[in-house]
């Protein structure tokens with residue numbers, strides 16, 4: 001049996017259901033916290049089965065046809081077991097939810113850094129030494145690596161237009177027309193991609209660092225050439241993903257092939273410098289934005305044209321315009337995206353693909369319009385909130401941007417701000433404030449979960465991953481709440497494809513999708529318990545291990561009579577997506593100091609107010625927002641993958657040269673949530689949160705830089721040289 | 729090559745390839761996988777362990793350089809139960825994915841001792857005054873430990889609580 005639901009309409013929200021246990025919506029500890037703070041949580045590279053061999057990936061140092069010139073020498077090096085070159089090895093990580101193999105092969109390097117061999121040896125040191133000793137020549141093709149040398153093919157151009165932007169623009173009272181650029185960026189999760197492959201006969205067991213196991217299982221099966229049923233993927237702990245572990249990665253396929261060939265377990269961990277190349281990057285973007293408005297600041301036209309890139313053969317295209325479609329009302333619109341085919345490392349999803357860069361550029365443009373029109377930036381946004389989706393006319397499932405803007409301004413003290421830039425100075429530092437709205441599409445994915453109830457308590461089982469997103473905490477909280485058990489008697493088992501297939505972690509849909517599946521599984525158990533109590537499920541109260549109805553109270557363990565019972569839940573997206581526009585929104589406020597001497601920018605305060613459905617655990621939700629906001633600081637000020645102009649290779653492929661925000665770069669972050677009762681989400685009423693907080697955060701910082709010192713940075717990040725250029 | 733040192737109070741003897749780093753000696757040869765490898769390059773701090781009371785990046789030093797040393801890893805931070813610092817990390821959500829966490833904990837533990845001993849940092853105003861654990865000092869001293877999940881607010885609140893400097897409020 002199973003309780004299934006397609007999310008079709010608001011009636012499925014079923015009023016204000018929670019439960020009596022008072023754990024859902026509370027700041028519970030992460031149940032796996034003890035394991036994480038003692039170092040006992042096993043990540044992918046940590047089990048060490050007997051007879052395990054170590055693999056080290058070899059990269060192509062150039063583009064074109066690959067030739068190994070000292071293969072025999074390397075094969076004879078101490079400890080070397082094999083130099084694997086297999087046509088089934090993959091060129092780059094699979095895109096999320098692709099379910100099939102990405103482009104395969106090792107004979108042709110399509111980008112510099114492509115894995116073209118795996119050296120396997122008895123020890124890690126031997127494998128690394130031999131891999132570095134292998135001489136790889138590449139020759140041939142003159143491949144395009146720079147955006148300015150490429151033209152998009154017709155197939156790679158998307159355009160939507162409404163009204164007549166050109167004439168609206170020409171006749172408007174206020175207008176701006178600017179071009180913004182964002183560089184290639186990278187997830188850079190702290191745990192490098194890692195895999196340990198073991199074969200049991202024809203069955204593959206893969207321990208890996210992946211976000212979406214049911215898809216990756218099919219992907220690796222397709223890569224290796226076996227049936228998905230013959231693969232078990234385990235990922236109970238994942239050291240961060242942020243999109244880079246959505247699809248099967250190069251080390252996993254290589255490990256599986258080598259383990260099969262050698263008949264022993266093989267572990268392959270990407271070196272940090274490989275992590276910067278062989279997984280997917282966020283595409284660089286060039287965005288021309290045109291905005292025009294009437295005397296009152298009412299937008300009359302929106303133009304947003306974006307250039308992005310990817311390797312040939314990749315279907316992912318950075319969805320830069322995703323939020324522009326619905327963020328602001330304006331009758332005349334032109335949205336266009338072109339994908340250039342460049343031989344740089346593959347582009348794919350990085351935390352909030354689309355909005356992270358699209359909203360950021362757009363919200364800088366909005367600030368420019370506010371300045372040009374002499375309107376307060378908050379007021380400009382408030383004035384242009386659409387009543388319905390501006391393109392489709394669909395109603396919004398809920399829309400709380402106005403509340404986010406007003407609540408955020410109040411918390412931040414926005415009204416105290418001088419209107420003009422360059423008004424506040426402390427020593428060498430210009431001080432200023434800026435803001436930006438946040439938008440992110442919200443989606444639901446198919447997910448299943450199983451919940452087992454016994455005298456021992458509640459156990460949740462699904463192949464969901466916890467990549468730092470608190471899946472262990474919130475799925476346990478949902479089950480504990482619905483089944484009336486304390487968290488101490490609730491257990492959550494994740495990260496194993498032998499368990500029911502979840503949504504996986506990605507696109508901020510994990511909590512809402514898999515959480516709903518857990519909710520539905522509990523619903524089945526509640527119906528069963530109600531039957532045993534002789535009452536309606538709706539009248540049943542479950543609390544502290546007891547069932548209550550009609551003034552009767554019985555221990556749940558007694559109702560079970562020594563047996564355990566299992567509930568199964570499955571949720572699928574339904575018609576809701578066709579009937580309403582669903583999104584999360586927020587507002588960011590930043591205060592910065594800009595050195596007049598060096599152009600250095602320090603973020604002094606950053607605040608975010610968000611509307612994202614029901615908050616399942618305010619403490620872990622806040623942490624996710626800290627993450628997105630901090631990524632915003634990085635995007636605004638320090639992060640950029642630099643491509644060599646000659647061959648497109650990533651020049652700065654380590655943490656010395658690619659600058660993540662460190663502790664001292666991040667001020668106290670203020671996070672607030674406004675109530676967002678969205679009925680179009682099913683009974684859990686949860687929305688995605690992990691990505692919203694990066695969408696526009698960088699724009700708030702960039703806008704604050706302008707307010708502080710009058711310098712408008714349009715090419716991100718705002719490194720000291722770029723700021724200084726405007727100051728002198 | 730033969731090597732003897734003590735890890736978390738237990739004497740250990742290993743026979744290692746001289747290329748083995750201290751980090752790999754711990755992770756691969758002693759199965760103490762609490763210490764993490766984030767970069768193998770001395771750039772992230774995930775591998776931070778405490779050697780003779782000082783925090784170091786275990787990936788940047790060869791195991792052979794530690795003959796006779798006393799090494800503490802994250803596995804050695806707790807006794808019967810969790811340490812005050814470990815407990816504070818849980819209460820303040822000082823981690824998300826948890827991968828940088830062992831390094832943060834070892835680093836914080838040793839950092840608090842450095843402050844207590846009066847070691848100055850880059851942001852210390854008065855080199856002659858006793859070191860204070862201000863927010864700026866804390867952030868500066870912990871900036872060798874990257875956290876891509878960006879748990880710095882939680883990490884700092886946890887450290888301050890453990891240091892008894894300030895009872896910050898958990899959310």
Ligand code: FES
Pocket residue numbers: 764765766767768769770771772773774775776785786787788
């Ligand atoms: S693994 Fe040692 S500093 Fe990164």
Ligand code: FES
Pocket residue numbers: 190239240468822823824825826827828829874875876877878879
């Ligand atoms: S908790 Fe994930 S990197 Fe710090």
